[in-house]
Amino acid sequence: MRLETEAEVIRAGDLEVRPADHLALARGRVMALSVREQALLEALACRQGRIVARGELYATVWGAPLRDQDRSVDVYVHKLRSKLALAIPERSFIHTHFGFGYRFEPEDSHPFHKGAHKQEQDGLR
Amino acid sequence: MRLETEAEVIRAGDLEVRPADHLALARGRVMALSVREQALLEALACRQGRIVARGELYATVWGAPLRDQDRSVDVYVHKLRSKLALAIPERSFIHTHFGFGYRFEPEDSHPFHKGAHKQEQDGLR
DNA sequence: CGAGGTCGTTCACAACCTCTTCACGCGCAG
DNA sequence: CTGCGCGTGAAGAGGTTGTGAACGACCTCG
Numbered sequence: 001m002r003l004e005t006e007a008e009v010i011r012a013g014d015l016e017v018r019p020a021d022h023l024a025l026a027r028g029r030v031m032a033l034s035v036r037e038q039a040l041l042e043a044l045a046c047r048q049g050r051i052v053a054r055g056e057l058y059a060t061v062w063g064a065p066l067r068d069q070d071r072s073v074d075v076y077v078h079k080l081r082s083k084l085a086l087a088i089p090e091r092s093f094i095h096t097h098f099g100f101g102y103r104f105e106p107e108d109s110h111p112f113h114k115g116a117h118k119q120e121q122d123g124l125r
Numbered sequence: 126m127r128l129e130t131e132a133e134v135i136r137a138g139d140l141e142v143r144p145a146d147h148l149a150l151a152r153g154r155v156m157a158l159s160v161r162e163q164a165l166l167e168a169l170a171c172r173q174g175r176i177v178a179r180g181e182l183y184a185t186v187w188g189a190p191l192r193d194q195d196r197s198v199d200v201y202v203h204k205l206r207s208k209l210a211l212a213i214p215e216r217s218f219i220h221t222h223f224g225f226g227y228r229f230e231p232e233d234s235h236p237f238h239k240g241a242h243k244q245e246q247d248g249l250r
Numbered sequence: 251c252g253a254g255g256t257c258g259t260t261c262a263c264a265a266c267c268t269c270t271t272c273a274c275g276c277g278c279a280g
Numbered sequence: 281c282t283g284c285g286c287g288t289g290a291a292g293a294g295g296t297t298g299t300g301a302a303c304g305a306c307c308t309c310g
Contacts, residue, residue: 034257051147072259074297081298098267098296099160100147107154159268197270199286206287223278223285256307265298276287 010045013106017045026087040076044104053101135170138231142170151212165201169229178226
């Protein structure tokens with residue numbers, strides 16, 4: 001038996017995150033992530049379904065309290081989203097919760113189900 | 126074991142409100158609600174079945190006494206209704222009580238609709 | 251040692267979201 | 281009918297987030 005710091009493997013749709021191995025697989029293919037990107041992905045993935053505040057993410061990944069005006073988290077979320085979208089286009093994994101933080105959860109990349117407006121199927125014009 | 130400020134989860138039909146997590150689920154799917162919308166939904170949901178006056182809602186959500194002519198509550202009730210209708214069309218959750226306020230309770234939406242759908246249990250006869 | 255790359259951080263600006271308030275029209279009660 | 285209450289769409293202000301690029305530190309290879 002061996003000691004496990006956290007979940008050994010985190011699954012989310014076609015995504016598989018392996019904190020123990022410091023890598024992530026998208027549909028079985030290894031994603032090319034930097035250290036920070038990997039750490040952020042882990043921090044988000046192991047909190048799957050919950051809204052995670054920037055402060056908590058920063059503390060977890062950077063190991064220090066989030067300073068005012070530090071946009072690092074946003075920038076790395078962006079980098080992660082880019083790579084995830086490249087690897088698995090039909091899913092969106094990282095969702096923004098305005099004023100709070102981010103939530104990790106695989107969902108269909110549907111343009112629908114967003115704003116509560118009147119015109120959604122207006123794409124035929 | 127953990128301390129609970131209020132109800133940890135409020136259920137109402139296919140709706141699930143989680144004040145603790147600042148989110149609401151419609152049929153298991155996270156609804157995209159703003160802070161105010163979420164707060165108003167919580168205020169209504171935890172008073173399920175009762176008629177709640179605008180003043181009480183405003184005081185709860187906005188944390189201040191309702192000023193004359195302030196239509197904020199109405200506007201947000203409208204926004205909530207829109208999103209709820211989008212997520213769960215066959216139910217109506219927020220009902221108007223003219224001159225008093227609103228009441229939260231899941232009920233079948235207008236069975237008057239002639240849509241070619243299942244309408245087997247026509248309880249209103 | 252110097253060139254070229256990768257990575258992390260910070261900046262600046264664009265794009266977006268929320269909240270509030272207004273305006274107009276309908277509906278319900280008296 | 282008449283008046284107020286409520287539904288609803290829109291616009292503006294202000295704050296938040298998305299995004300591409302610039303910089304410097306560091307690493308690797310020739």
